[in-house]
Amino acid sequence: MSEGNSSPAAATIHGRLLDVAARQPDRIAVVDGERRCDFGELAGRVRRAAGAVASRTPPRGRVAVVGGNRLAWMDLYYGVPAAGRILTLLNHRLAGAELASQIIRSSASLLVGDDASLEKVRPLLSDRPLAVISFTEWEEIVAATPESADLASGGAAWLIYTSGTTARPKGAVLSHRSLLAAIDSTTAVRPLTRDAVYVFPFPLCHVAGYNVVLHHVAGRPVVLLDRFTPDAWLTAVDTHGATSTSLAATMLHDLLDHMEKTGNETGPGRRPRTLRSIAYGAAPMPSALLRRAHAAFGVAFWQGYGMTELSPVSHCMPDDRTDMDLNSSGLALNVSLYQRQGMDPGRPPATWDDLLEQARRLTGKDGEKDIWGTVFPKGTADPISPLLAFNWQNGGELVDERRRVVDLGSVVQVVFTPDGRRVLGVGPNGDAGVWAVRTGEMIAGLPGFGNLVPSERLAGQRSWSEVETGAAFSPDGRLLAEVRRRQPVPSVRVWALDPELLLQIARRRVTRSLTAEECRRYLQRSCPKEG
8 A cells, every 4th residue: 555554544535535434324425326325335345446456456556447427436536546546537438549548648557447438448458468347347346355444545546637628638646635625625615514415417537526525525425427418417406405516518508408498397397496506617607608597596606717637626716796797707826825935825916027927936846746827717618708807907808888899909800690609700810710609619710711911901901891802601601701802803702611511512513522631621620421
């Protein structure tokens, strides 16, 4: 074991769980479908899991888990760190090659998972010294293994790969200390009630799983959903009298739509009676969605910020302003990090020079963990909000008193589709893009769209007539026409924003299939498979 103590320390996630189990062994800890597991049973499973892992892996080894939400995840959440090993949490929705890459990079010597996930990776790992155990086999192993009394007292607990939105996913090592710091900080701001029941709808591979540990160390039950659907969530909340949950913006949107279509006082879409709070993280909720949710649920909404490396929360706050057109934005400071560097958290950066200097002083390493002095939280639901504070600091505005978008100097023109769901923006260098208004996701990039005149002339223009071009969307928003007025030969170009539509047009005009290069150039992706 990591330090060979005869009893787990209170500074470990398994130690906290075992302490709760000793005080209230008969209370329910986990609900997995029809299965109920109390704290006493869970404590025994964790001790047996620690023994099973220790007998099959080297000291300080890595154990990977992949698959849908099951009770086995709870064994491994606590049991692997209890054995002095590191649990690698893998996303079962990844492709086989992506999973295999993360297993290899993590140096895992044991893999536990559901059959579907294991089938994806077995052929890719056949030459690796890797023991593979299915969830079904794991149940048999846990039942047959004696409880271990020699449990680790600290060190690294989990290894989670980041989402990889900006680069290849990076493995973030989370220690017992960092997980418990996030749990204690969250509990201090968002204390749990004695009757708290939590529904967890995310995959347990996500760092949001720290909420499961948070409720367990408070002695409260967690209801696992194998997969989020509005019906499954509403049923779970109603059946178990859930008081809290966590939801992403997309989940909340689907849930509200479902309730509006099916809801009544007795039907499946009725308003949950026992729910009191909903937590969400990373990006702010779109204001319209948040107001809609407040009206539908009448519960408290809690917003958390952080990152996987912070396990994951740096701060959380109640969203008690429902009348705002824009979400609250500001700078969040890590008080303990400031104090550790001998800096006063009561004196935040007042200028850009202050921000840069403080960021440099705060940047460094904490064991295996990289510490960044400044982080800009960002999400697709509302990507501009985190930058508002800096915009306002410099005297900028995004909307004027008449609620019109202010010219930021970096966009020549914008045009909305007829249904208002998409918007075209053209930059001063002539490049353009089409974005989804609701999510901010880029649908199509149009390089060179407006390069009719030199960029130095475009930078000072304000209207389409001045830049000698024009644009209009088709009624269904799938085609964009670009008018070139003053070329040697005036012309109109039509841009297809939907890859399938472009393929249909190409098939009508040519007798051959698009080449791989043409697909990359025009569709910005690989060629679709022929139907």
